[in-house]
Amino acid sequence: MKKFWLFMILSVFVTIAAACGNEAKGEQELQKKETAEEEVQAEQGVDVDKGLMNVEITLPKIFFEGEDTDTWIAQAKENGVKEVKQNDDGSLTYKMSKKEYNEMMKEVESSTLESIEEMKNSEDFPSIQDITHNKNFSEYTLVADQEAYENSFDGFAALGLGLTGMYHQVFSGTSAEKVKVTIHLENADTGEKFDTIVYPDDLEEEENAE
Numbered sequence: 001m002k003k004f005w006l007f008m009i010l011s012v013f014v015t016i017a018a019a020c021g022n023e024a025k026g027e028q029e030l031q032k033k034e035t036a037e038e039e040v041q042a043e044q045g046v047d048v049d050k051g052l053m054n055v056e057i058t059l060p061k062i063f064f065e066g067e068d069t070d071t072w073i074a075q076a077k078e079n080g081v082k083e084v085k086q087n088d089d090g091s092l093t094y095k096m097s098k099k100e101y102n103e104m105m106k107e108v109e110s111s112t113l114e115s116i117e118e119m120k121n122s123e124d125f126p127s128i129q130d131i132t133h134n135k136n137f138s139e140y141t142l143v144a145d146q147e148a149y150e151n152s153f154d155g156f157a158a159l160g161l162g163l164t165g166m167y168h169q170v171f172s173g174t175s176a177e178k179v180k181v182t183i184h185l186e187n188a189d190t191g192e193k194f195d196t197i198v199y200p201d202d203l204e205e206e207e208n209a210e
């Protein structure tokens with residue numbers, strides 16, 4: 001599951017790099033004239049440093065634990081990501097122009113909305129009838145047939161919502177310790193909430209129990 005979401009991150013970068021590559025050349029020439037860039041420190045979590053010309057996004061090492069980071073760095077650069085640096089603490093810093101960052105955020109939001117619609121209409125999650133969310137994807141309400149939900153694997157949909165919500169927040173610049181996604185499970189017949197899941201807290205509990 002983690003590899004899938006890491007692939008989604010890389011796909012977003014590749015999409016933006018391909019769309020903005022030609023226009024970014026002029027910006028890159030201007031960037032060469034800058035005398036220095038502030039070094040990003042990301043020990044506590046994701047850091048989005050929005051400078052005058054560039055944006056640096058630092059993903060904490062927890063996103064890449066158990067993965068071959070050298071492969072990810074090579075693939076990102078091969079597919080047009082301007083710069084990827086592995087920091088001493090194991091985190092990765094992606095560097096891009098502000099234009100590329102803004103386009104990336106549009107793509108992240110679009111991908112998140114598409115994922116939600118797919119969950120609502122997918123035959124893989126038959127118990128789910130509706131999904132609503134707030135603006136920054138930090139809170140969801142998942143409306144479902146409670147009995148069918150509890151007797152199926154449709155809980156993976158809640159996990160997917162939690163992960164997409166967390167990734168949206170970290171790319172927006174929310175520090176790792178503040179990232180929270182709350183998912184309310186609502187009975188479609190009664191309108192009553194029958195469970196609440198909070199990520200990453202519940203995700204960490206599940207991993208510790210394995």
